Amino acid sequence: MRYSGFKVIKEALSGHKGWTPAWREPDPKPHYDIVIIGGGGHGLATAHYLAKVYKQKNIAVIEKGWIGGGNVGRNTTIIRSNYLLDGNEPFYEFSLKLWEGLEQDLNYNAMVSQRGIMNLIHSDAQRDAFVRRGNAMILNGADAEYLDEAQIRAEYPFLKFDDQRFPIKGGLAQRRGGTVRHDAVAWGYARSADSHGVDIIQNCEVTGFKIEDGVCKGIETSRGFIGASKVGCAVAGNSGRLMGMAGMRLPIESHVLQAFVSEGLKPVLPGVITFGAGHFYVSQSDKGGLVFGGDLDGYNSYAQRGNLPVVEDVCEGGMAIMPMIGRARLLRMWGGIMDMSMDGSPYIDKTHIEGLYFNGGWCYGGFKATPASGYTFAHLLAKDEPHETATAYRLDRYKTGHMIDEKGQGNQPNLH
Amino acid sequence: MIINHPLLGPRDSAEFVYMGDASLIERPDPEAENAADQFHDYAYLRDNPAGELRELWFHEGGDRSWLVVTRDTRTHEISKVELARDVARSKGRSL
Numbered sequence: 001m002r003y004s005g006f007k008v009i010k011e012a013l014s015g016h017k018g019w020t021p022a023w024r025e026p027d028p029k030p031h032y033d034i035v036i037i038g039g040g041g042h043g044l045a046t047a048h049y050l051a052k053v054y055k056q057k058n059i060a061v062i063e064k065g066w067i068g069g070g071n072v073g074r075n076t077t078i079i080r081s082n083y084l085l086d087g088n089e090p091f092y093e094f095s096l097k098l099w100e101g102l103e104q105d106l107n108y109n110a111m112v113s114q115r116g117i118m119n120l121i122h123s124d125a126q127r128d129a130f131v132r133r134g135n136a137m138i139l140n141g142a143d144a145e146y147l148d149e150a151q152i153r154a155e156y157p158f159l160k161f162d163d164q165r166f167p168i169k170g171g172l173a174q175r176r177g178g179t180v181r182h183d184a185v186a187w188g189y190a191r192s193a194d195s196h197g198v199d200i201i202q203n204c205e206v207t208g209f210k211i212e213d214g215v216c217k218g219i220e221t222s223r224g225f226i227g228a229s230k231v232g233c234a235v236a237g238n239s240g241r242l243m244g245m246a247g248m249r250l251p252i253e254s255h256v257l258q259a260f261v262s263e264g265l266k267p268v269l270p271g272v273i274t275f276g277a278g279h280f281y282v283s284q285s286d287k288g289g290l291v292f293g294g295d296l297d298g299y300n301s302y303a304q305r306g307n308l309p310v311v312e313d314v315c316e317g318g319m320a321i322m323p324m325i326g327r328a329r330l331l332r333m334w335g336g337i338m339d340m341s342m343d344g345s346p347y348i349d350k351t352h353i354e355g356l357y358f359n360g361g362w363c364y365g366g367f368k369a370t371p372a373s374g375y376t377f378a379h380l381l382a383k384d385e386p387h388e389t390a391t392a393y394r395l396d397r398y399k400t401g402h403m404i405d406e407k408g409q410g411n412q413p414n415l416h
Numbered sequence: 417m418i419i420n421h422p423l424l425g426p427r428d429s430a431e432f433v434y435m436g437d438a439s440l441i442e443r444p445d446p447e448a449e450n451a452a453d454q455f456h457d458y459a460y461l462r463d464n465p466a467g468e469l470r471e472l473w474f475h476e477g478g479d480r481s482w483l484v485v486t487r488d489t490r491t492h493e494i495s496k497v498e499l500a501r502d503v504a505r506s507k508g509r510s511l
Contacts, residue, residue: 240464249461253436254489299417299434302466302489307417309430342460398460399453411459414434 003107022187023194028201031227032060034381035219037206037242038235039063041072041182041367042359044189044200045374046234046381048106051196053375054382059198060228061190062221064205068186071237074304074336075367076259076293078272078283080117080177081142084133087392087404088345089140094389095372096142096176102371108188110180111286116271117177118152120159120321122166126276130172137174145173156273160323166277168321177272179283185370209246209356216246216355232357232381234373237337238302239360246353250360251342251398253413256301256335257293257364258310262328264288273321280317282325290328292318296338296364298414305335338364344416345404348377348386348393357381358395363416419485420497424478431477437462438470438484441504466490472500 001007001020011018034050036043039061050056061067079099081092103110121127134144148170153161161168190200201223208220209231218227235242243250269284282292294314297306311333318325341347341361346369348359359377362369376387386393392404398411409415417429444454463469466489473483482500487493 238466240462241466244463244465249457249463251460251462253462253464254466299429299487300436300464300469300471300489301492303492307429307492309428399456413436 022191023200026199026201028060028204028221028223028226029199031218032199033058033228034230034232035059035226035228036061036232036234037219038233039067039190039200039202040070040234040236041068041185041189041370042236042373042377043234044186044193045370046232046359046377047193047198047200048189048196049375049378050382051193051198054378056382057197059193060226061193061198061200062204062206062219062226063200063202066202067190067200068183071336071338071366072182072186072370074259074334075182076281076283076291077179077182077285077367078117078177078281079112079180079368080174080272081368082117082119082133082137082144082172082174082177083406084136085404085406087402088406089136089142091372091376091389091393092369093137093140093142094375095369098371098375099180100176102188106188106192108184108191110184110188112178112180113286114176114178115283116173116175117274118147118156118271119172119274120152120168120276121170121172122168122277124169127170134172143174143176145175147171147173155270158268158322158324159273160321163320166320179272179285181286182367189374206242206245211246211353211356214352214354216353228355230355230357230381232359232377234359234377236339236360236362236366239339239358243351243358246351246356248351251395252339252361253300254302255296255298255338255340255414256303256306257296257338258306258314258333258335259291259293260314260333261285261331262290262325263331265290265328268324275317275321278313278317278320280314280321282318282322289331290325296340296414297335302337303335304337338362340413340416342398342411342413343403343405344407344409346373346393347395348373348380348390349395350380350384351395417492417494419473419483419494421475421478421483422497422499423481427475427478429473431475432473432483433476435472435474438472438500438503439463440472441484441500441509442507468495
């Protein structure tokens with residue numbers, strides 16, 4: 001069924017009796033050409049592009065719970081492509097371009113809102129670094145704009161410009177960045193994949209891989225064995241556990257990241273703001289809540305909840321740049337589990353096991369990458385070679401000395 | 417989280433810096449034939465278990481000792497705290 005304004009009016013006049021489920025609930029078949037493990041944003045996007053762009057048939061997405069119940073439903077919904085390094089920037093710009101055409105591609109309203117993102121700076125050194133980043137973005141076809149203090153005052157008059165320790169000196173803006181309704185991303189990809197014949201199998205947990213002579217033949221699940229010529233894993237947060245079933249150790253640690261939403265307010269914050277002197281970022285959802293977050297808790301965790309020291313740290317960051325946030329009450333807070341990689345960048349690669357492919361290590365930047373992650377993973381699965389924007393995301397890059405370390409932190413996952 | 421320091425008693429985990437899996441104590445032999453591969457695995461690959469994990473915490477805001485804390489990554493419950501010095505010595509490493 002195609003959604004349209006005409007369809008809404010027609011249904012409104014006929015008692016809304018013509019709507020059908022957005023996707024089927026099929027039983028698993030004994031064998032698929034391609035099985036994607038993980039019914040989150042990345043897995044569902046992979047299935048969509050495999051079926052629609054790469055014309056693959058006989059595909060299934062396996063999800064242990066319900067689709068969209070993991071990190072695609074637990075993030076802070078920001079999209080942007082303001083990266084510095086060559087291995088990253090073309091990929092994230094490709095992703096932002098896909099976001100711009102997403103709703104037409106999926107025939108689904110994901111509420112893509114290019115309200116702009118502003119990275120604030122507080123020192124001369126930071127200005128140099130951000131101007132350099134902006135130039136790198138422009139060289140890769142993205143948009144970037146340096147704003148001085150007066151220009152930021154005009155757009156965000158309520159920020160704390162004259163803070164004694166961290167005065168706001170300027171900022172790097174990406175006007176095409178913004179926010180997207182995260183749940184709708186999962187549902188839109190699921191509906192599109194399903195309409196192209198992909199079987200989305202929920203409540204089906206993977207319990208093991210069937211690997212013979214270095215070749216992956218399929219997966220063991222809570223609903224029985226499912227044979228597959230190719231298996232793609234996209235379960236970020238739990239990558240270590242899943243790939244451990246295939247005997248692999250990964251360059252990944254799982255960490256908990258907390259996020260927060262305030263009570264609903266009238267429109268106060270036009271775009272996305274990030275604090276340059278600490279780790280804090282904030283935007284306002286269309287429902288009115290201020291959505292914000294900051295650092296990881298910093299220790300390995302699979303518990304989807306964090307501890308109070310980071311709550312305090314995030315709130316201090318908020319107060320340092322936007323004191324009016326102190327008048328808003330906190331409505332909700334939650335934690336999500338991140339695949340923190342050793343250099344802060346992700347992996348989209350074959351494994352040493354034939355027919356087994358891996359997508360993960362998204363740290364806490366996975367949401368914005370969803371379309372490009374799905375597209376490039378689909379490319380890898382269909383053609384057995386990496387997409388041109390994802391050639392750097394190899395699992396063996398530490399061995400060959402090709403780390404993609406945006407922050408220059410080294411192999412300390414909780415610092416990326 | 418409260419870490420029960422073997423020398424100082426219960427301390428807030430915010431006083432500590434986290435360094436990850438305590439297997440980092442067991443550094444590979446740099447003279448070995450495959451030392452480069454071993455050091456790659458040592459520096460970059462992790463078991464990353466969902467469950468009990470032995471991990472290094474540095475008491476930066478305290479007595480600056482390194483601890484080996486055994487903690488469940490699913491519940492954050494801490495079941496054992498040792499001085500990293502004692503653990504390293506028990507493995508034949510001198511400090």
